[in-house]
Amino acid sequence: MRVLTVFGTRPEAIKMVAVVKALEAAPEVTHAACVTGQHREMLDSVLSLFDIQPAFDLNIMKPGQDLAYMTSAVLQGVGEAIDNFRPDWVIVQGDTTTAFAGALAGFYKKCRVAHVEAGLRTGNLYSPWPEEANRRLVAPLATLHFPPTQKAGDNLRREGVNENNLFVTGNTVIDALQLVANQLEKDANLQTQLAARFSFLDPSKRLVLVTGHRRENLDGGLERVCQALADISREREDVEFVYPVHLNPNVQQVTRTVLAGCNAVHLIEPQDYLPFVYLMRRSYLIVTDSGGIQEEAPGLGKPVLVTRDTTERPEAIEAGTARLVGTSSEGLKAAVTKLLDDAQAYKAMAQARNPFGDGQAARHIVERLLVHG
Known part of the structure; x- marks a missing residue:
């Protein structure tokens, strides 16, 4: 199974670290990481800390970049990475421009998309902006949805996501x-x-x-x-x-x-x-x-x-x-x-309890990907 992970900001990188490591440790998986460079310096520090070597580095950042430029640059760059690597799955994380455009690139290439940290909602399209819209737009493009909590899972169920494609995993940030x-x-x-x-x-x-x-x-x-x-x-x-x-x-x-x-x-x-x-x-x-x-x-x-x-x-x-x-x-x-x-x-x-998981989210995600093939 060939899996392309796509991330570009520091928070995305932190939350994808454990997923990347779990994919690399799985003998059934050939993995490649595609980083967009949406946060350049802050992204590189996380890659160095966890010794992640991207196969594709889009390096999209430029002075004064706006959302339209970032979306188009990620869409084109991830599309080219998909053509090169030919993955069975594209995995995106969260609510960034990288996540939305990466998922759209996977959809355009008729490649299955998995969404880590799916289902979070405020109910206000403009708060947080543009993250709320990004996360909602990824949902209909994804084949597999990995909400971190039951509440996030319930949000997806209300939006019509098939129960067989939805798996509550905990949040990968706890793994990291x-x-x-x-x-x-x-x-x-x-x-x-x-x-x-x-x-x-x-x-x-x-x-x-x-x-x-x-x-x-x-x-x-x-x-x-x-x-x-x-x-x-x-x-x-x-x-x-x-x-x-x-x-x-x-x-x-x-x-x-x-x-x-x-x-x-x-x-x-x-x-x-x-x-x-x-x-x-x-x-x-x-x-x-x-x-x-x-x-x-x-x-x-x-x-x-x-x-x-x-x-x-x-x-x-x-x-x-x-x-x-x-x-x-x-x-x-x-x-x-x-x-x-x-x-x-x-x-x-x-002393309140932590509702976001037990540090095993990445393992659950990779296991479910293998089940779906």
Whole structure:
């Protein structure tokens, strides 16, 4: 069986690592990876960490790229990779432009498509944008659907997906997180190296890890989030923030303008996955608009405040591991303050169960592909 995996962003790469490794370990499978380069530098760091050698590298990134360009470039490039490799299956992950255009390329080439992390929905086509549309558009193109949770599976059932083509697997990000967390746990030298790398952090202060990059938050939302961080950093001496700033120039401009001069807010470069997991483990709580972090942080017992109005991962909200707080400065300040000052509120979130799986998702995915041939 010939399988082509297609991914191009850092989150996709992290979530496909375990699937790639499981495919490469299966004697019945000939596997090739096609990377689009939708996130160039951040993608390469994940490929290096997990020693993944792509057979096809489309390298589509260019300055000022827009969604129309990315979609057409991925569509053409993946189509050419399919012509070259002639796979039985094309596997895409999640909700990116790479996932949608990769699935469309598979459909155009009459190649079966499998969708990892299928079925997540907010119900609002414009939130997250364009991810909600991408994920919905992949569904009718896919032959096999691998939702991470029962709720995601139910979404697909309501949309008419055949039960025989739908398999709840858990989320592959937990597979990747466990690989890295185990490495950090066992390697004392690595722990020492990472502690030295982040020696600017004050062990007497509680650490809040922050990320933010969503397109829908670039129209004022990110600025309000940063203002809340600035206010808290000036009002309290018992907390500090570390913010790996996304490479998007719009994100860079807002964060570095609003947070300039805030000594307790450390703006750092985007981190490779391993040091980022170290920071998650080191943090007291996490503020983010990321989807993947809503899944990862509960596995580490870290409360998550989600700076969005909607989430396609309601399981985290229902389990109590995450809270939607929007992008109001006052709302975010109140939510952070409550977790810093209210031990019971913190404990309730930190000890909530992780609803996203047991780290065996990749194995389930490959087993099901082999059954379908």
